[in-house]
Amino acid sequence: MRSHFCGVLSTANIDETVTICGWVDRRRDHGGVIFLDMRDRQGVVQVVFDPDTEEHFQRADRVRSEYVLKITGRVRARGEGTVNPAMATGEIEILGKELEILNSAATPPFQLDEHTAVGEEVRLRYRYMDLRRQEMQERLALRSKITSGVRQFLEAEGFLDIETPILTRATPEGARDYLVPSRTHPGQFFALPQSPQLFKQLLMVAGFDRYYQVAKCFRDEDLRADRQPEFTQIDIETSFLDEAAIMDIAERMVRELFSDVLGVELPAFPSMPYAEAMERFGSDKPDLRIDMELVSVDDLMQQVDFKVFRGPADDAEGRVAALKVPGGATISRKEIDDYTKYVSIFGAKGLAWVKVNDLAAGVEGLQSPILKFMPEDVVLQMMQRLGAVNGDIVFFGADKAGIVNESLGALRLKVAEAQGLVGEGWAPLWVVDFPMFEDDGNGGLTPLHHPFTAPSCSAEELAAQPATALSRAYDMVLNGYEIGGGSVRIHQRDMQEAVFRVLEISDEEASEKFGFLLQALQYGAPPHGGLAFGLDRLVMLMCGVSSIRDVIAFPKTQTAACLMTDAPGAVNAQQLRELNIRLRQSAAESGGQEQG
Structure with a gap:
C-alpha cells in the first residue's frame, strides 16, 4: 500500500511521488491550507493539502487525530523559514494529491505527545494507544x-x-x-x-x-x-x-x-568478592558510580558504654558501620526522620547521625544527640577514620550484620540520589x-x-x-x-x-x-x-x-494484573470440573460459611 515510511523521507526524495500510510499525529488548518503530521513507527512527516485537490482537501478537512490514512503526494522542500530542525523530516514536506481514509478513530483517551502527563494505570489500560507514542x-x-x-x-x-x-x-x-x-x-x-x-x-x-x-x-x-x-x-x-x-x-x-x-x-x-561488596557497600550489587562506602567502627564502639552501639560491636554476628555523606550537613531534621523511617523497612531500629559543622573545634563542632554517650577521643578517632570534613553528615547502623548491611546499603542509594551524588556513565562489575x-x-x-x-x-x-x-x-x-x-x-x-x-x-x-x-x-x-x-x-x-x-510491550501491574485484558479472570464451572478443581469461597461470598 505504501512506497515509503513517513520517518525515512528526506531531501533525497524531493520531486518524487510517494505513498505513505499511518496515523494522524496532528491536524492544523492555516487559512484554507490543511497540514497533517502523519506518523508511523519510523517517524513523522508533514503533509500539506490545498484546495486545488478539492475532493481530497475535503477529506483532509474531516480527519482528526489518530485517523488511519493512505496519502499519495509529491515530496518538496519546505519554504524558507519553515524548516523544522526538531524533526528528522523537517526539511521536506509532502504536497498531498490523494487521501484515502482507511479507518476513523474515536477521541484518544490521552494525547500521545511527550508533553502529556498521564498516569501509568491509564497507560496500561490503553496500552495499544500508549505504544503508539514515539518514545515507546x-x-x-x-x-x-x-x-x-x-x-x-x-x-x-x-x-x-x-x-x-x-x-x-x-x-x-x-x-x-x-x-x-x-x-x-x-x-x-x-x-x-x-x-x-x-x-x-x-x-x-x-x-x-x-x-x-x-x-x-x-x-x-x-x-x-x-x-x-x-x-x-x-x-x-x-x-x-x-x-x-x-x-x-x-x-x-x-x-x-x-x-x-x-x-x-x-x-x-x-x-569483587561477595564479602567485600557487603562490607564496603552493604549490597551484592553495588552501584560503583556512588563514591560512598560503609566503614566498620566496631572496634571503636567496643570502647563505649552506649548499649545501642556496644551490644552489636561485641556480638560476633553484629556490626556497627558508618556512612559518610559528603556535604550532607545540609540535610534537614525532617529528611533525617524520613530516612529513619526508610531504614526501618529493612529491620533497622533507628538511625543515629552526626553532623560535622566545625571539625577544628573538636566535639564542640559536631552536632548529634548521641555525642553525650560517647567519649571524646572515640568520636575524634571515628571522624579521622571516616575522613570527615566540615559540611559532612555521618549515619550509623548498629544491629545484626545483615540488617546493618541491608539498611545502610539501601540508605546509601537513596541519599546519593537525593543529594545528586550519583556519578555519570557506566560502572560494570x-x-x-x-x-x-x-x-x-x-x-x-x-x-x-x-x-x-x-x-x-x-x-x-x-x-x-x-x-x-x-x-x-x-x-x-x-x-x-x-x-x-x-x-x-x-x-x-x-x-x-x-x-x-x-x-x-x-x-x-x-x-x-x-x-x-x-x-x-x-x-x-x-x-x-x-x-x-x-x-x-x-x-x-x-x-x-x-x-x-x-x-515490555504488554506488562503486568505491581499486583501482577493486566489492566488491558482484565487478567487474571474467572473461568466457568465447566472448565473447573474438567480440571477436577473446586473453588473455596470466602466467608463473605458464602454467607458466613466457607465451602470447599
Whole structure:
C-alpha cells in the first residue's frame, strides 16, 4: 500500500511521488491550507493539502487525530523559514494529491505527545494507544535490536538456539511457582518454569556443548519496578569452560551490545568478592558510580558504654558501620526522620547521625544527640577514620550484620540520589565468591543461588562446614543492578547428593523431585556452567528508564494484573470440573460459611 515510511523521507526524495500510510499525529488548518503530521513507527512527516485537490482537501478537512490514512503526494522542500530542525523530516514536506481514509478513530483517551502527563494505570489500560507514542516505539525498537545483537553474537560463538519446555514440574528457584492444573492427570499440576535451569544442564549432558535461548520465565513473587511475574531471560549454558571463560564470553557480549547499539565503550569489569561488596557497600550489587562506602567502627564502639552501639560491636554476628555523606550537613531534621523511617523497612531500629559543622573545634563542632554517650577521643578517632570534613553528615547502623548491611546499603542509594551524588556513565562489575548457603531463618540453610551451583570445595569439606562454603557463582552488576548471574554447575552425582543432604532434602525427596537429574549425572555429565541475563532489565538500563514496564510491550501491574485484558479472570464451572478443581469461597461470598 505504501512506497515509503513517513520517518525515512528526506531531501533525497524531493520531486518524487510517494505513498505513505499511518496515523494522524496532528491536524492544523492555516487559512484554507490543511497540514497533517502523519506518523508511523519510523517517524513523522508533514503533509500539506490545498484546495486545488478539492475532493481530497475535503477529506483532509474531516480527519482528526489518530485517523488511519493512505496519502499519495509529491515530496518538496519546505519554504524558507519553515524548516523544522526538531524533526528528522523537517526539511521536506509532502504536497498531498490523494487521501484515502482507511479507518476513523474515536477521541484518544490521552494525547500521545511527550508533553502529556498521564498516569501509568491509564497507560496500561490503553496500552495499544500508549505504544503508539514515539518514545515507546523507540524503546521496543531498541529492545528488538538488542535481542538481535544477542542472537548474532552467541551464534557466532557457536551457541545453538534450543527451546525448552514451558510446562514442567516445580523446582526450587527461590520464588513461588505458577501452577497449571492437568486435565489428563487429575489432581496433578504442571509448573511454569522459573528458569530453564535443569533442562539446559541436561542439554549439556546430551552433548550439545553450547546452548542459548531467549526464554520466557515465570515467578509468582512480590513485584518491584524491575520485576514482573513473566519476564524474558537470555539463557546461556556451555560445557568444558571454567568460570573465567564463561565470564569472558558474557562480558564480550555485553561490551559488543553497548558498542553496537548505544555507541558506548564500557570501562573495565573489575571482580569483587561477595564479602567485600557487603562490607564496603552493604549490597551484592553495588552501584560503583556512588563514591560512598560503609566503614566498620566496631572496634571503636567496643570502647563505649552506649548499649545501642556496644551490644552489636561485641556480638560476633553484629556490626556497627558508618556512612559518610559528603556535604550532607545540609540535610534537614525532617529528611533525617524520613530516612529513619526508610531504614526501618529493612529491620533497622533507628538511625543515629552526626553532623560535622566545625571539625577544628573538636566535639564542640559536631552536632548529634548521641555525642553525650560517647567519649571524646572515640568520636575524634571515628571522624579521622571516616575522613570527615566540615559540611559532612555521618549515619550509623548498629544491629545484626545483615540488617546493618541491608539498611545502610539501601540508605546509601537513596541519599546519593537525593543529594545528586550519583556519578555519570557506566560502572560494570563482577561479584564473585558467593556463599553456597544462607540462613533460612529457621535454623537451617537454603541455597543463596540454587542447589545446582557447584561449591568451591570438596564434598567432604562441604559436609563438614557448609555455612562457610563458597560457591563458583558470579553475577554481572551494572549501575547497581544485577543484569546477569550464573555459576559453574554440579556435574557429579555424589556432589549433588551432598548438597541435597546439607539442605536436609532426604534421599526419597531428592529421588522424587530430581531423580531424572541424578540419573543423568551418572552417564558422563561434562563439567559445565552458564548464566542468564534479565533481558527486560538490560533493556531498561540501556533505554535509561527506571521501570521494566516501560520496555515490555504488554506488562503486568505491581499486583501482577493486566489492566488491558482484565487478567487474571474467572473461568466457568465447566472448565473447573474438567480440571477436577473446586473453588473455596470466602466467608463473605458464602454467607458466613466457607465451602470447599
